[in-house]
Amino acid sequence: GEQVEQLPSSLIVQEGASVLINCSYTDSASVYFPWYKQEPGKRLQFIIDIRSNMERKQTQRLTLLFDKKTKHLSLHITATQPGDSAIYFCSASRNSNNRIFFGDGTQLVVKP
Amino acid sequence: EAAVTQSPRNKVAVTGGKVTLSCNQTNNHNNMYWYRQDTGHGLRLIHYSYGAGSTEKGDIPDGYKASRPSQENFSLILELATPSQTSVYFCASGGQQNTLYFGAGTRLSVL
Numbered sequence: 001g002e003q004v005e006q007l008p009s010s011l012i013v014q015e016g017a018s019v020l021i022n023c024s025y026t027d028s029a030s031v032y033f034p035w036y037k038q039e040p041g042k043r044l045q046f047i048i049d050i051r052s053n054m055e056r057k058q059t060q061r062l063t064l065l066f067d068k069k070t071k072h073l074s075l076h077i078t079a080t081q082p083g084d085s086a087i088y089f090c091s092a093s094r095n096s097n098n099r100i101f102f103g104d105g106t107q108l109v110v111k112p
Numbered sequence: 113e114a115a116v117t118q119s120p121r122n123k124v125a126v127t128g129g130k131v132t133l134s135c136n137q138t139n140n141h142n143n144m145y146w147y148r149q150d151t152g153h154g155l156r157l158i159h160y161s162y163g164a165g166s167t168e169k170g171d172i173p174d175g176y177k178a179s180r181p182s183q184e185n186f187s188l189i190l191e192l193a194t195p196s197q198t199s200v201y202f203c204a205s206g207g208q209q210n211t212l213y214f215g216a217g218t219r220l221s222v223l
Contacts, residue, residue, distance in 0.1 A: 034211050043202065043214040093210045100210060104154035
């Protein structure tokens with residue numbers, strides 16, 4: 001089945017820095033890649049997604065890049081704030097009637 | 113906004129006891145999921161459902177049963193709870209896009 005890997009597993013940065021979270025997947029039939037953020041003690045919340053027919057998507061300080069050839073995604077967060085401290089999860093699925101596979105998450109700590 | 117409600121939020125159970133975790137969604141989503149989250153393991157899928165009356169096994173179904181009596185409700189049942197099932201459990205619903213909406217989680221301790 002699909003395997004989703006995230007790197008790094010953890011990041012500590014100073015407020016204002018930019019960070020890059022990498023995600024790779026194995027199933028070439030996966031077409032939809034939503035990302036989620038989980039603040040300490042809270043539920044996971046959707047933050048951004050991309051489909052396999054796109055290469056880039058941006059919303060506010062988040063930019064998501066997708067490379068279908070290498071089966072690789074990267075989430076770029078600019079001008080980080082302490083409120084960005086959370087675990088970030090990459091996920092992959094084929095379509096709405098198929099399983100969703102999650103990476104193990106990247107723990108981001110932004111120090112003020 | 114889409115709403116997924118889990119109950120109870122916290123539960124302490126004894127080894128060998130029966131535990132039922134409930135999940136209700138008002139999104140009219142067909143798909144619902146139960147995950148557990150443990151440090152170092154990310155999210156692991158226990159059971160999922162494509163609609164009322166259907167349940168499917170996920171990656172770690174042993175020791176768990178699921179029930180989907182209606183579109184809105186999806187329960188996770190631990191017939192004989194064990195300490196290894198101490199964890200945080202998340203329910204989620206998903207629509208056509210397969211974007212998931214998560215509940216707030218249930219923290220279960222099995223003593």
